[in-house]
Amino acid sequence: MAKLLYSATASLDGFIAGPGGDMSWLKDHLTGPNPTAERLLANVGAILAGNRTFGGDDPNRGTDKEGAFGGQYHGPAFVLTHRPPADPPAGVVFVDDLHRAVAAAREAAGDRYVNVLGADVARQCLAAGLLDEVLIFFAPVLLGDGVRIFDQPGGTTIGLEPIPGETDHWYRVRY
Incomplete structure (x- = not known):
């Protein structure tokens, strides 16, 4: 079964987007090969994103690198939202329930990863x-x-454990 x-x-002070969702800061930092990101991309079977992330700022907007993984991802995408567009783009499924969205994304991903994009969807997945x-x-x-990477004022501590053999900052969630 697919893992989420x-x-x-993120910036070193823990932000994944600037004020107002500004992603332009990433342009200066997504240059050159990144073996971990390339290996991750090869193992992503589906994307689950929030509506703000899906419709938000893209540091590569208007270029051939627009989209997930600098435009390199071409697979199933699911967007968690209560406000789907009237005319959804091809290849994107809009779902209004977290558990149904996760189930659909897992089914589409098979034995590969469901890559969660967006801090709010990640927070919801973690809470569930x-x-x-x-x-x-x-x-x-x-x-x-x-x-922020994660922002849940008043939330509880969730332990993370390094995954042996993986790069720094790749962790298994401990519930």
């Missing part, structure tokens, strides 16, 4: 006990404000 993996690139792994890439920048 939340992956993101559905998130299996977390992989964070850190960029050498301090944004100072924006969207």
Whole structure:
């Protein structure tokens, strides 16, 4: 069965987007080969994103690198939202329930990863006990404000354990 993996690139102070969802800061940090990201992409069978992430800022908007993984991902995508568009884009399924969205994404992914994109969807998956792994890439920048990797004021502590043989900052979630 597919595992749910939340992956993101974050600033060293823990933000995955700047104020207002600004992703332009990533342009300077997504250059050159990244063997871990390339290996991850090869093992992603489906994407589960939130509506804000799906419709939000893309540092590569208007270029051939627009989209997940710099435009390199071409597979099933599921968007968790209560406000689906009237004319959905081809290849994207909009689902209004977390558990149904996860089930559909897992089925589409087979034995590969469901890559969770978006801090809010990741938080919901974590709260529901559905998130299996977390992989964070850190960029050498301090944004100072924006969207945090995880933000759950008053939330409980969730343990993470390094996955043996994997890169730094790739963890298994311990519930």
